[in-house]
Amino acid sequence: MLKYALKAVNSPANALRQISMNANVHADGAPVDFATHCSAIQEEGYTVFTDVLSEAEITAYRAALQPWLDKDLCGRNVFEGTRSHRVYAMLAKNPIFAELVMHPLALTLAEHFLGESCLLSACLAIELMPGESAQPWHTDDGHVSLKPPHKILGISAFWALSDTTVENGATEVLPRSHLWAEQDLPGALTAVDFDNTDGVDEGADHECHSAAKTVTLTAGSLMVARGDLWHRGGANLSGGSRLIVTPQYCAGWLRPLETMLLTMTPAQVAAFPERLQALLGYSIHAPFMGYVDGMHPKRILGA
Numbered sequence: 001m002l003k004y005a006l007k008a009v010n011s012p013a014n015a016l017r018q019i020s021m022n023a024n025v026h027a028d029g030a031p032v033d034f035a036t037h038c039s040a041i042q043e044e045g046y047t048v049f050t051d052v053l054s055e056a057e058i059t060a061y062r063a064a065l066q067p068w069l070d071k072d073l074c075g076r077n078v079f080e081g082t083r084s085h086r087v088y089a090m091l092a093k094n095p096i097f098a099e100l101v102m103h104p105l106a107l108t109l110a111e112h113f114l115g116e117s118c119l120l121s122a123c124l125a126i127e128l129m130p131g132e133s134a135q136p137w138h139t140d141d142g143h144v145s146l147k148p149p150h151k152i153l154g155i156s157a158f159w160a161l162s163d164t165t166v167e168n169g170a171t172e173v174l175p176r177s178h179l180w181a182e183q184d185l186p187g188a189l190t191a192v193d194f195d196n197t198d199g200v201d202e203g204a205d206h207e208c209h210s211a212a213k214t215v216t217l218t219a220g221s222l223m224v225a226r227g228d229l230w231h232r233g234g235a236n237l238s239g240g241s242r243l244i245v246t247p248q249y250c251a252g253w254l255r256p257l258e259t260m261l262l263t264m265t266p267a268q269v270a271a272f273p274e275r276l277q278a279l280l281g282y283s284i285h286a287p288f289m290g291y292v293d294g295m296h297p298k299r300i301l302g303a
């Protein structure tokens, strides 16, 4: 059961909702001022909600992730983080994460900015282990070939399941960068980063940006950002790990007209020529759009 009540309020198109929160969300029991958070996302590119999840929820989410984190599978390049654990396809692994994906704070903002037809575009956990270096700067909609600044295409939620600190690699953002036309900022993600598995010093951060802000969060807190905001995971210089879960939502029109993948079983698709399999969605739009549980979808066909 979702524990937050949503109350529709009068607004043009009835898009804005006021979220009545349980007393344990805000110590003073005050309702969240949704309009202020919307303005922060619009102007700064992100907003923060402090101490949203209860201890019990954090413990439950961490326990659900633990078997996957224990596999100690590290990222395959400097973007994923060669000292990071990433857990993809989280809903398939444990339905407990449905609550996080549907949490009203994030989902209402996603619906507000993207429309009620919005889709869940990704949902992954990222555990930075000691020694992880800073990620390349990137946006979460960098796979679309539109010149920035452009219309909003996505909303990303960052749920802290541990405290995230300057030392352990809290997410860093470049405030207002969704308004920038610049794409080649120092330390920005490039195609080469996906092939780069070594040559990264322990805890390295060669390309800090003067406008960067480290968004530290207490466990259970939430940052919501526009998909076109430049950001990155920081370097983990601490002796412990840093764990977040990041559901990402995209506009509902960012998909084919017919959902081909649901019209056929993988066995039916496997009988088609490879080119047709790719057209049906068993393909990747570089660098990784269309992945399935972090892998190329062709693996589903036994290829």
Ligand SMILES: O=C(O)CCC(=O)C(=O)O
Residues within 6 Å of the ligand: 079, 126, 135, 140, 169, 170, 171, 172, 231, 232, 233, 234, 244
């Ligand atoms: O780990 C983080 O703080 C950010 C990760 C991220 O932005 C990503 O991998 O897309």
